[in-house]
Amino acid sequence: MAERLYMPCYLGQILKRFNFSFSKALGQNFLIDGNVVRSIVAGAGVEKEDLVIEIGPGVGTLTEELSRRAKKVISIEIDKRLIPILEYTMMAYDNVEIINADAMEVDFVELLNQNPGYSSVKLVANLPYNVGTAIVANILETNIKFDSMTVMLQKEVSDRMVAEPGNKQYGALSVLVGYKANASAVLRVPKTVFIPKPKIDSMVVRLDLKHGKVEPYEALMFKLVRAGFNQRRKTIMNSLTSGDVEISKDELREVLSKLSIPENARAENLSIDDFSSIAKELNG
Ligand code: SAM
Numbered sequence: 210m211a212e213r214l215y216m217p218c219y220l221g222q223i224l225k226r227f228n229f230s231f232s233k234a235l236g237q238n239f240l241i242d243g244n245v246v247r248s249i250v251a252g253a254g255v256e257k258e259d260l261v262i263e264i265g266p267g268v269g270t271l272t273e274e275l276s277r278r279a280k281k282v283i284s285i286e287i288d289k290r291l292i293p294i295l296e297y298t299m300m301a302y303d304n305v306e307i308i309n310a311d312a313m314e315v316d317f318v319e320l321l322n323q324n325p326g327y328s329s330v331k332l333v334a335n336l337p338y339n340v341g342t343a344i345v346a347n348i349l350e351t352n353i354k355f356d357s358m359t360v361m362l363q364k365e366v367s368d369r370m371v372a373e374p375g376n377k378q379y380g381a382l383s384v385l386v387g388y389k390a391n392a393s394a395v396l397r398v399p400k401t402v403f404i405p406k407p408k409i410d411s412m413v414v415r416l417d418l419k420h421g422k423v424e425p426y427e428a429l430m431f432k433l434v435r436a437g438f439n440q441r442r443k444t445i446m447n448s449l450t451s452g453d454v455e456i457s458k459d460e461l462r463e464v465l466s467k468l469s470i471p472e473n474a475r476a477e478n479l480s481i482d483d484f485s486s487i488a489k490e491l492n493g
Contacts, residue, residue, distance in 0.1 A: 214270040214298060215243045217404070223268055227294045231405055235288055236337025239267045242402035249413055250274045252395035253333045253359035260327035262320070262355070264312040264334040264344060267291065269298040269305075271335055276302040280327060283320065287311045312344050317353040332358040338407070342366050342382060345416075349389040350431065352423055358390075359415040361398060367412035374480050381438040385431065387481045390416035429454075430488035437476030437484075444473045449487070456491055464490040 212219040220241060223229075231237045240246055249271060255261055255278040266272040266284035268291065275282045276299070283306045286295065292309050299305045308315070321330060332355045336344060341362045348358065362370075365378075370386045371394060372378035386392050395413040400406050424430075436452040437445060445465070450458050465472055468486050470479070479487075 213243060214268055214273055215241050215246050217241045220268065223294060223298060229290065229294065232288065234339070236339045237267065238403040238405060238407050240270045240335060240402060241404055245398055245402050246271055246274050248396050249333065249359065249361065250278055252413055252415055253331055253357065255279050255331060255333065256329065258328040260324055260330045262330065262332045264332070265337050266295060266307070268294050271333065272299060272305060273302065275333060276305045280304060281306070281324070283308060283324070285310050285312050285315055313340060313347060317348065321354060329356045330354065331356055332360070335361040338363055346382065346385055349385055354420065355418055357415060357417045359395060359413060361411050361413045364397065364410045364412040367394065367414045370414055374478060379477050381434045384434045384481050384484055386416060388485070390418045392416050426488040426492035429492055430485050433488055434484055437479070441476050444475060445479065446472045448476060460491065
């Protein structure tokens, strides 16, 4: 049987050979379960003509499986100590490109422009805990043309992505994800399939991006959403007129009345449509 990077014994040899030590600050928890690796790639629906962008390849565990399924894989890794390791582990895979960069600073529009002509472009990643949410939010807010994003995150964050109004996990991330994508849970992943073992379980979610028209009131909508959930115990009359939202209580009162939304509602009671209608009205 061929050696694969998810095999703990082989992974251990690689880590030892390169004298690698895990960085907690970079959220380095590497997968050691072949079934989970294959399920992530299957859940992402990767096909042979696809371009896959991966964030945080680590030593290449998921990259290896992606490269066997897709036409091309571009993996973005921040930790420069992992680059020589990836060059070694990915030596036999000629459709993998490694970029040493912070995914928060990558110009994805430019990256996709440089790589035209694929039937589909999919982001697939076992994201680092510390910046995973910010990376997903940034890609959604900037309307990057990925067809889908299949990402592993802490279970609690994934739950927030798919939460509905009224649920205690419903928040700014739920609204952003629901507005920009159709989200579905792919797989719950126990903490035992990583080294080092994290404290909490993870969940893989798939976001199929909607790519609707970018509305002129979208930036205001996201400001309102953030303001509303930053002070989620306050009524929207108070929370939506605070923070960096520059609207007066009178303006908001008029819009809420027009939309028949009660002034004493809280952000957690508002649907995605409510937020977009309020922003649309306020934007004039
Ligand atoms: N894909 C590997 C796996 O599944 O075994 C490793 C996943 S590990 C949870 C997260 C990876 O993301 C690490 O390799 C870490 O160095 C990398 N990383 C952390 N912050 C990053 C960032 N801002 N941009 C790109 N990569 C990052």
